[in-house]
Amino acid sequence: MKRRIPLFLAAASILALTGCTGSTGEEPKASSTPAAGVAECADTASGAASESVKVTGDVGSAPTVTIDGPVEAADKTERTVVTEGDGEAVEPGDSAKIAIAAYNSATGAALEALPYNAEQAVPLAVDDSQTLAAIVRGVECTNVGSRIVTVPSADDSFSAEAATQLGLGEGEGAVFVIDVLGIVPDRATGADQDAPAGFPTVELDDDGKPTVTIPEGDAPAELQIATIKAGEGAVVQDGDSVTVQYQGSLWASGEVFDQSWGKAPVSFQTTGVVPGFSKALVGQKVGSQVIAVIPPSEGYGEAGQPDAGISGTDTLVFVIDILDTISAPAQ
Numbered sequence: 001m002k003r004r005i006p007l008f009l010a011a012a013s014i015l016a017l018t019g020c021t022g023s024t025g026e027e028p029k030a031s032s033t034p035a036a037g038v039a040e041c042a043d044t045a046s047g048a049a050s051e052s053v054k055v056t057g058d059v060g061s062a063p064t065v066t067i068d069g070p071v072e073a074a075d076k077t078e079r080t081v082v083t084e085g086d087g088e089a090v091e092p093g094d095s096a097k098i099a100i101a102a103y104n105s106a107t108g109a110a111l112e113a114l115p116y117n118a119e120q121a122v123p124l125a126v127d128d129s130q131t132l133a134a135i136v137r138g139v140e141c142t143n144v145g146s147r148i149v150t151v152p153s154a155d156d157s158f159s160a161e162a163a164t165q166l167g168l169g170e171g172e173g174a175v176f177v178i179d180v181l182g183i184v185p186d187r188a189t190g191a192d193q194d195a196p197a198g199f200p201t202v203e204l205d206d207d208g209k210p211t212v213t214i215p216e217g218d219a220p221a222e223l224q225i226a227t228i229k230a231g232e233g234a235v236v237q238d239g240d241s242v243t244v245q246y247q248g249s250l251w252a253s254g255e256v257f258d259q260s261w262g263k264a265p266v267s268f269q270t271t272g273v274v275p276g277f278s279k280a281l282v283g284q285k286v287g288s289q290v291i292a293v294i295p296p297s298e299g300y301g302e303a304g305q306p307d308a309g310i311s312g313t314d315t316l317v318f319v320i321d322i323l324d325t326i327s328a329p330a331q
Helices: 007-015 133-139 160-165 275-281
Strands: 054-056 064-066 078-083 095-104 122-125 147-151 174-184 201-204 210-213 224-230 241-250 256-259 266-269 289-294 316-326
Touching: 007 122, 095 133, 133 147, 133 174, 210 241, 210 316, 275 289, 275 316
Parallel strands: none
Antiparallel strands: 054 064, 078 147, 095 122, 095 174, 147 174, 201 210, 224 289, 241 256, 241 266, 241 316, 289 316
16 A cells, blocks of 8 residues: 655645655656845735735744635735744755645635645755745745745646646636745754764765765675765655755766755655665764665666666765655645
8 A cells, every 4th residue: 555645745845846756666866946046035925915825823833824805816916924934944956844734715715735744844945946935935035933825826826737736717826825834055054973894975065965976896786885974964764755965876877867966955755766865864863874785686676777877787975965864744
């Protein structure tokens, strides 16, 4: 039996414009659009539409939302800060952890596809090239701890196809209530640890991007995992939804075949990747950096992954920064 997709991955798939969740049994695939070089933070103004939505309740708990009549979207997205937080500021290019609820702008009814759930907060890139512009306009230039009402303009909202999938009819739009609960780090923050003898060596540049040097000799026949930065956060459990930075390279050549560095962190379930990658995550703490040497039996097997240049005999080397984890929902 397949596991139910966690809420935060379902919500992320609705709100994100690119990338995937890594739920196909392959290594996670990062967006090809760099997060760097994002435009300056736009301080989106409040307006009559966003101010007409009444919201009560505390940040971090489900809001009570009242929409008395149809909310007419303006030419520009409007944002009203209901509660102003005093935490870290959200900047373009960050990955913000948000709890979000969405409502039909015409009827006030909650959209079932985007129910509020702070227990499975959504990590989304604050970047128009990756995330729905209305969400970016809502959270950028705010502080952690803020609650925001966002009424998107037509240009910043869902496509007609996506709106139909969400149950929105002709002339109906969405109103978002967003709690900004945190900012996901973009690199591992744990204390440095020495890898055992015989492991590839890892050097990090100023941004945390790894360069891996493969030792001479044959690749090990068994899965090998080492913690090279020891974090102090929550422990990743089997079935959790994790957010990571990663780099994958081939033992035989040292060639990097895929990575999130220079793009954006990715989120996926530990059950949705090849066995060796999953085993490198489960039991580790958030903030850790892990190196995994994955033989074919724990990777893609005899079939390999030709599209990525991986043969059926290739041993893979992954460096993984564990940035966040969210527990799987009770079944």
